[in-house]
Amino acid sequence: MSTITRVHGEPGKPGVFLVPSASQPALGHQVAYQTEGVAYCTCPGFQHRRACVHVEAAAAHVRAEALGRPTTPEAISTARDRLRALERMFS
Numbered sequence: 001m002s003t004i005t006r007v008h009g010e011p012g013k014p015g016v017f018l019v020p021s022a023s024q025p026a027l028g029h030q031v032a033y034q035t036e037g038v039a040y041c042t043c044p045g046f047q048h049r050r051a052c053v054h055v056e057a058a059a060a061h062v063r064a065e066a067l068g069r070p071t072t073p074e075a076i077s078t079a080r081d082r083l084r085a086l087e088r089m090f091s
């Protein structure tokens with residue numbers, strides 16, 4: 001269900017992300033993520049609290065990328081196809 005879009009940087013590395021807004025799905029918030037605890041988001045919540053769900057989502061996305069887990073719908077679909085091919089091979 002991850003619909004975070006990386007707009008800058010390499011997978012698993014710091015970068016800039018577009019994270020959908022829960023209240024306004026058509027709009028996204030831009031998150032600049034450096035490392036744990038060092039990030040910036042354009043949403044109003046972050047301006048008040050210096051923390052928000054978008055920054056957390058971007059951090060989780062970077063962690064998943066670093067572990068080599070598929071994070072885009074295309075990558076997940078490719079991984080599923082590979083798994084099916086393996087299953088056929090061993091059945």
Ligand SMILES: [Zn+2]
Nearest residue numbers: 041043052054
């Ligand atoms: Zn935010």
